[in-house]
Amino acid sequence: MRQVLILHGWSDTSASFHTLAAALRSSGYQTTPVWLGDYISKDDDVSIPDVAKRMEEVLQQLVTSGSIATPFDMIVHSTGGLVARTWLTMFDAGRGSRWMQRLVMLAPANYGSRLASMGKSMVGRLTKGMDNWFQTGTQMLNALELGSPFQWRLALADVLHDGQMPSASLVPYSESGCLPFVISGIKGYDQILRRPLNENGADGTVRAAAANLTSYGLTLDFTRGNEPAATVWNRVGPLDAFAFHALDDVDHGSIIEGGPSVLPLVLEALGCPMDRQAYTDILDRWFAATEALADPKDPTHHQFFQLNTFVVDDLGDPVADHFIEFYGSDDDTRDAALAVFQTDVIRDVHVNGVNGACRTFFIDRTVMFTRFYNGKEAGQQDEVKVSIWATPPGPNVAYFRLGAAANFGEYLVHVQDEALKQDRWLRRHCTHFLKVIIPRRPTEGVFKLNPFSP
Structure with missing residues (x-):
């Protein structure tokens, strides 16, 4: 037995x-x-x-x-x-x-x-x-x-x-x-x-x-150019x-x-x-x-998912001082869409106390579909983009590309489009792991070689 x-x-x-x-x-x-x-x-x-x-x-x-x-x-x-x-x-x-x-x-x-x-x-x-x-x-x-x-x-x-x-x-x-x-x-x-x-x-x-x-994972590598390798x-x-x-x-x-x-x-x-x-x-x-429990009209029966993010540089060192935000298409409604996502779709953000490079986003998937997607104007693509901003550690080092205005990268993380078949992430009742690798760029002054002149 x-x-x-x-x-x-x-x-x-x-x-x-x-x-x-x-x-x-x-x-x-x-x-x-x-x-x-x-x-x-x-x-x-x-x-x-x-x-x-x-x-x-x-x-x-x-x-x-x-x-x-x-x-x-x-x-x-x-x-x-x-x-x-x-x-x-x-x-x-x-x-x-x-x-x-x-x-x-x-x-x-x-x-x-x-x-x-x-x-x-x-x-x-x-x-x-x-x-x-x-x-x-x-x-x-x-x-x-x-x-x-x-x-x-x-x-x-x-x-x-x-x-x-x-x-x-x-x-x-x-x-x-x-x-x-x-x-x-x-x-x-x-x-x-x-x-x-x-x-x-x-x-x-x-x-x-x-x-x-059940969980899902994705690595975004921004060290290979403007478009990250996923x-x-x-x-x-x-x-x-x-x-x-x-x-x-x-x-x-x-x-x-x-x-x-x-x-x-x-x-x-x-x-x-x-x-x-x-x-x-x-x-x-x-x-x-x-x-069968899902009910868009009852917040206690909404469907949620977690997104765990971990940002490191190309040396593998954690990057704690970063900011992640979500938005839709790059058009005139970006600010409005960003506001809906940041205030109504994201229900909680937790910075891990052991490693500040790790974050957990708790996201109301029901609101994402009923207000963020369905609230867009006709003809607009139903999509979610994520951008990662990293604060330079000092004047001699930058992230992504050199220049104060270039310390970020973005990626199309979700598309609700049956033809594209890219709606297989951000699943209901699941946790998703997103590891982000960003390039660490020393400035020209960090190291030089000068010809010797006797």
Whole structure:
């Protein structure tokens, strides 16, 4: 009989999952036994890879002793998703006989949480750290912060690649390895004290776009001339997308109770055969159900996406002092379109506290289509351009081209035109990674060679 392991999230313990474990047992699903994991999440010296390493040691001991049989399935919540993905990438993906087959993720913080920065603040230490010598888990919260370097590295290890495809033996997600399923809420907290944490498109703690494991990547290289070279990142492994289901009746806390909308989805995921077509069927059903929740007239049911940007120079060094803006066609309405995008389409911009060259834009895709695109005059192209401005580090060095007015580049990032087939980016309920490489130009005075005259 297949066994199930359950992992909690940040600042939580396995005690929160007794209800879900009991629901699995009472449902008739054969889970003998259900294992509940506990790990340190609020000590400042413990990182997510630390937990993954110790998790591997514990599993090795239990598998060797026969206490846990392989293969097994895993259910994770919030930060537990990052722990499971890290363990999967570091250990299980390279194992000859894979141990984990199904990974069911409840409101996982796959691509961060807006509240991570608050956890690192003085307010966070006074509230969440009161029982732990005012420690809140700095390293974990750094990984959880929106747009973190940790998330970039992990995504490029298990989901996407911007270079050579890894060998088949290292592919984490496939019908012969592990099949991932993500279930996340878009309902905010009802509790009065927690309501200030709510934002549309999120469950009070994690955005649906940050929970969905499906992501996309693009590198723009401005070092080769006026037109940037664009490299689309490819998916690691054979799965084009991952199963994702949004629910509008659960928040970040209530989703782990295994209520009437959650438990059937968990059981459907756990019961999925290790077969590509069976997985695709669930993916399609869940996508259709999530699409049915969309309502342009109700902001709580708008569709959103995240855009993570990372700007570096051609030496690979981060460029923190930059500015990114979005606009439409180059015409007389550019200023108006820019105002709509900057004020109504972009709902939040976060500068990462660990690396200021990393930004996260939270974008209301519904408003982008209904007001930014449909608000244009007849005959105008429905498109979004992005420009990157970088402040020169000093009088001797410039970015892009020499000259104060030339320190920027632009790119057509999205076109809603069926004929052009360029509407395959900026997807709903997804996170997108945009790496921008800009040229660093020293002035003539930085180095000279003068002929010697005796």
